[in-house]
Amino acid sequence: xxxxxxxxxxxxxxxxxxxxxxxxxxxxxxxxxxxxxxxxxxxxxxxxxxxxxxxxxxxxxxxxxxxxxxxxxxxxxxxxxxxxxxxxxxxxxxxxxxxxxxxxxxxxxxxxxxxxxxxxxxxxxxxxxxxxxxxxxxxxxxxxxxxxxxxxxxxxxxxxxxxxxxxxxxxxxxxxxxxxxxxxxxxxxxxxxxxxxxxxxxxxxxxxxxxxxxxxxxxxxxxxxxxxxxxxxxxxxxxxxxxxxxxxxxxxxxxxxxxxxxxxxxxxxxxxxxxxxxxxxxxxxxxxxxxxxxxxxxxxxxxxxxxxxxxxxxxxxxxxxxxxxxxxxxxxxxxxxxxxxxxxxxxxxxxxxxxxxxxxxxxxxxxxxxxxxxxxxxxxxxxxxxxxxxxxxxxxxxxxxxxxxxxxxxxxxxxxxxxxxxxxxxxxxxxxxxxxxxxxxxxxxxxxxxxxxxxxxxxxxxxxxxxxxxxxxxxxxxxxxxxxxxxxxxxxxxxxxxxxxxxxxxxxxxxxxxxxxxx
Amino acid sequence: xxxxxxxxxxxxxxxxxxxxxxxxxxxxxxxxxxxxxxxxxxxxxxxxxxxxxxxxxxxxxxxxxxxxxxxxxxxxxxxxxxxxxxxxxxxxxxxxxxxxxxxxxxxxxxxxxxxxxxxxxxxxxxxxxxxxxxxxxxxxxxxxxxxxxxxxxxxxxxxxxxxxxxxxxxxxxxxxxxxxxxxxxxxxxxxxxxxxxxxxxxxxxxxxxxxxxxxxxxxxxxxxxxxxxxxxxxxxxxxxxxxxxxxxxxxxxxxxxxxx
Numbered sequence: 001x002x003x004x005x006x007x008x009x010x011x012x013x014x015x016x017x018x019x020x021x022x023x024x025x026x027x028x029x030x031x032x033x034x035x036x037x038x039x040x041x042x043x044x045x046x047x048x049x050x051x052x053x054x055x056x057x058x059x060x061x062x063x064x065x066x067x068x069x070x071x072x073x074x075x076x077x078x079x080x081x082x083x084x085x086x087x088x089x090x091x092x093x094x095x096x097x098x099x100x101x102x103x104x105x106x107x108x109x110x111x112x113x114x115x116x117x118x119x120x121x122x123x124x125x126x127x128x129x130x131x132x133x134x135x136x137x138x139x140x141x142x143x144x145x146x147x148x149x150x151x152x153x154x155x156x157x158x159x160x161x162x163x164x165x166x167x168x169x170x171x172x173x174x175x176x177x178x179x180x181x182x183x184x185x186x187x188x189x190x191x192x193x194x195x196x197x198x199x200x201x202x203x204x205x206x207x208x209x210x211x212x213x214x215x216x217x218x219x220x221x222x223x224x225x226x227x228x229x230x231x232x233x234x235x236x237x238x239x240x241x242x243x244x245x246x247x248x249x250x251x252x253x254x255x256x257x258x259x260x261x262x263x264x265x266x267x268x269x270x271x272x273x274x275x276x277x278x279x280x281x282x283x284x285x286x287x288x289x290x291x292x293x294x295x296x297x298x299x300x301x302x303x304x305x306x307x308x309x310x311x312x313x314x315x316x317x318x319x320x321x322x323x324x325x326x327x328x329x330x331x332x333x334x335x336x337x338x339x340x341x342x343x344x345x346x347x348x349x350x351x352x353x354x355x356x357x358x359x360x361x362x363x364x365x366x367x368x369x370x371x372x373x374x375x376x377x378x379x380x381x382x383x384x385x386x387x388x389x390x391x392x393x394x395x396x397x398x399x400x401x402x403x404x405x406x407x408x409x410x411x412x413x414x415x416x417x418x419x420x421x422x423x424x425x426x427x428x429x430x431x432x433x434x435x436x437x438x439x440x441x442x443x444x445x446x447x448x449x450x451x452x453x454x455x456x457x458x459x460x461x462x463x464x465x466x467x468x469x470x471x472x473x474x475x476x477x478x479x480x481x482x483x484x485x486x487x488x489x490x491x492x493x494x495x496x497x498x499x500x501x502x503x504x505x506x507x508x509x510x511x512x513x514x515x516x517x518x519x
Numbered sequence: 520x521x522x523x524x525x526x527x528x529x530x531x532x533x534x535x536x537x538x539x540x541x542x543x544x545x546x547x548x549x550x551x552x553x554x555x556x557x558x559x560x561x562x563x564x565x566x567x568x569x570x571x572x573x574x575x576x577x578x579x580x581x582x583x584x585x586x587x588x589x590x591x592x593x594x595x596x597x598x599x600x601x602x603x604x605x606x607x608x609x610x611x612x613x614x615x616x617x618x619x620x621x622x623x624x625x626x627x628x629x630x631x632x633x634x635x636x637x638x639x640x641x642x643x644x645x646x647x648x649x650x651x652x653x654x655x656x657x658x659x660x661x662x663x664x665x666x667x668x669x670x671x672x673x674x675x676x677x678x679x680x681x682x683x684x685x686x687x688x689x690x691x692x693x694x695x696x697x698x699x700x701x702x703x704x705x706x707x708x709x710x711x712x713x714x715x716x717x718x719x720x721x722x723x724x725x726x727x728x729x730x731x732x733x734x735x736x737x738x739x740x741x742x743x744x745x746x747x748x749x750x751x752x753x754x755x756x757x758x759x760x761x762x763x764x765x766x767x768x769x770x771x772x773x774x775x776x777x778x779x
Binding site: 134145 | 595603605606607609623627676
C-alpha cells in the first residue's frame with residue numbers, strides 16, 4: 001500500500017502531459033515520415049528485384065545500428081546541416097530535440113514497413129495481376145484495386161511493428177534533447193528513482209499497445225470494408241494526437257530552458273535554477289538528461305538558455321587544452337575564450353566536481369595508498385571502472401602518463417553503480433566524482449593528485465548567446481554564485497541517491513535552496 | 520468466309536528468346552463463330568489467345584479486331600471491349616461475387632445503379648442464385664460456381680468477343696458438361712464470337728463450329744470437325760480420333776463387366 005502511496009507517483013503524473021505529448025508527437029511524426037518514404041519505395045520496387053534487394057539491405061543495416069547510437073548520430077549531422085544552411089541559404093533550424101529524433105526514428109521505422117510492403121506485394125498470385133489486366137485495369141487501377149488491398153494485411157502488420165518499435169525507441173531520444181517518456185527512465189536511473197523508471201516503462205508500453213490496437217482497428221476496417229472500424233481507429237489516433245497537443249498549447253514558448261546532463265547532480269541543479277527563475281517571475285522549464293556533448297552545442301545554438309558545466313570539461317573538450325592551471329586562472333581564461341562565442345560564463349557555484357580516483361578507505365590504508373602516485377605500484381593487478389566517457393577523455397590519458405598507471409582491466413559503468421561496485425570489491429578503483437555523496441556513504445577515499453594531472457572542475461553557470469544581455473536572468477541567478485560548497489553539494493547528491501520521496505531532484509533542489517538561500 | 524473477320528491473325532509471330540511460341544499463324548474468326556483451339560501444352564495456344572487482347576504483344580504480323588488493327592487500339596480500351604475468362608477463374612478474392620462481376624462496367628465509369636442492375640441480370644444469365652451468391656466471397660463458392668462468375672464477369676461490359684482459356688478444364692466432368700452446354704447456348708443467344716482453348720477434344724467437337732490445331736507454335740490445321748477428319752496430317756487425325764477411341768474402349772469395358 002505504501003508503494004502506491006508514494007508521492008513520487010503524483011510527481012510522475014504531473015509530468016505526464018508534457019512527456020507523453022512530446023513522445024506521441026515525435027513518434028507519430030516519425031512514423032508518418034517513415035511511411036511516406038517506405039510505402040512508395042516498396043510500391044516502386046515491387047517489380048524491380050535489384051533496387052529492391054539494395055533497399056532492403058540498406059534498411060537492414062540501419063536496423064543493426066543501436067537505437068541510441070542512431071539518435072546520437074543525427075545530432076552532429078544536423079548541427080553540420082544547420083550551419084551549412086545558415087551560411088549558404090540564411091535559413092536557420094534547430095539541430096536539437098525534435099528534428100534529429102524524428103529523422104532517426106523515421107529511419108528506424110523503415111525496415112518493417114519496407115520488408116512487409118515488399119513481401120505483401122510480391123506474394124500476390126501473378127494470375128490475379130493478369131486477371132486485373134484482362135478485365136481492363138490500368139497499371140494504377142491494378143495497384144489500387146487489386147495489389148494494395150491484397151497486400152494490406154501483411155503491410156499493416158509491418159506498420160504496426162514499426163509503430164511499436166518507434167514508440168519504444170523514442171524513449172531513447174531524451175539525451176538529444178527531445179522530451180519523451182524516456183525522461184522518466186533516464187531521470188529515474190540517474191537518481192535511483194525506481195518509481196519514475198517503472199512509470200516511464202509502463203507509460204510507453206501502454207502507448208505502444210494503444211497505438212497498435214488502433215492501427216489494428218483501422219486494418220480490420222480496411223479489410224472488411226467497414227467504415228465504422230476504420231473510422232473509429234482513425235478517430236482514436238486523431239484523438240490521441242489532439243489530447244497530447246492541448247496541454248502544451250497553453251504554455252508560453254518564450255520560457256527559459258534549463259539544461260541538465262545525465263547525472264543526479266545535474267538534475268538537482270537544473271531544478272534549482274528553474275525554481276530560482278520561477279521565483280523571480282520568469283517562466284522556466286528544465287530539459288534534463290542531455291548528452292554531455294549535446295548540451296554545449298545546444299547552449300551555443302540557443303536551444304537551451306542556461307546550464308551548469310564544469311571548467312575542466314570545457315577546458316579539455318571545447319578548448320582542447322591539455323595544460324593545467326589553478327582553479328581561478330582556468331576559469332578566467334575559460335571565460336575569455338567562451339566570450340568569443342558570445343557565451344556568458346556567469347560565475348562559479350562554489351564547489352568542484354572533479355574526477356578523482358576512488359577506492360575503499362580500508363583497502364587504501366592497508367596498502368598504504370594515499371595518493372595516485374602510491375597507487376601506481378599496484379595497478380598491474382587492479383581493475384578500474386569509469387563512466388561512459390572517462391576513458392576517452394584527455395584527463396585519463398594525462399593521468400596514465402603522469403603516474404604510469406597500467407590497470408589490468410578497465411570497465412565502463414553507469415555512474416551511480418560504480419560506488420557500490422568498488423565498495424563490494426567488484427572493481428578495485430573507480431574514477432569517481434569529488435562531489436558525490438556516495439564517497440562518504442560507502443566509506444571510500446578520493447586519492448590525492450600531487451602531480452595535478454587532473455584539471456580543476458569548478459561548477460560554472462553558462463548562459464546562451466541570446467541571453468548575454470539579459471539582466472533579469474542574471475539577477476535571478478546571482479544569489480546562487482559561490483554559495484554551494486563541496487560539503488553541501490555532497491549532501492545534496494547523497495539525498496538525491498536515495499530511493500524515496502525526498503530524493504526526487506525537485507525535493508532535493510528545494511532542500512538545497514533552504515540550506516543556501518538563508519543569509 | 521465473310522470479307523471482314525471478327526478477329527483476324529495474319530502471319531503473326533511471337534518469340535520468347537529462342538523459342539517460337541507462335542510461328543507465322545494466320546487465322547480468321549468470323550462473327551458469331553465458336554472456335555476451339557486445341558493442342559498439347561507448350562503448343563502456343565494460350566499465347567495465340569492472349570495476343571488478341573494485347574495481354575501479350577506480337578513480334579510480327581497483324582492482328583485485327585472488328586477490322587481494326589489492334590496496334591492502333593489502346594490495350595486497356597481493347598481489353599474492356601473483349602470478355603476474357605481465365606483458366607482458374609481469376610476472381611479477385613477480396614471482392615464479392617457482385618463486385619467481381621461488375622468490375623469492368625465500374626472501370627468504364629458506369630453509374631452504380633446501372634451496374635447493380637446489370638449484375639443481377641448476369642447472375643441470372645449464368646444461372647447463379649442471386650440472393651444466395653451475390654454478396655459472397657469467391658472462396659466460399661464451388662469450382663463450377665466460380666467459373667460461372669468468371670463467365671458473368673467477362674460478359675458484364677457486353678462484349679461481342681469472348682476469349683476463354685481452358686475455362687472448364689479444372690472442373691469435375693458433370694459440372695464441365697453442364698457449364699459447356701450452358702455457355703454454348705449463351706454464345707448462340709447473345710450472338711457472341713468465342714475463341715476457347717481446350718485440351719479436351721470431345722468438348723471441342725461438341726461446342727465449337729471450327730477447331731484450330733496448334734503444334735510447336737504453328738497452326739497445323741483448321742476447319743470443322745468433319746473437315747479435320749479428312750486431314751492428311753497424322754497428328755490431327757490422331758487428335759480427332761481420341762474421343763471415338765475412348766468411347767470404344769469404354770464400351771468394351773462396360774460390356775465385359777455386364778457379361779460377367
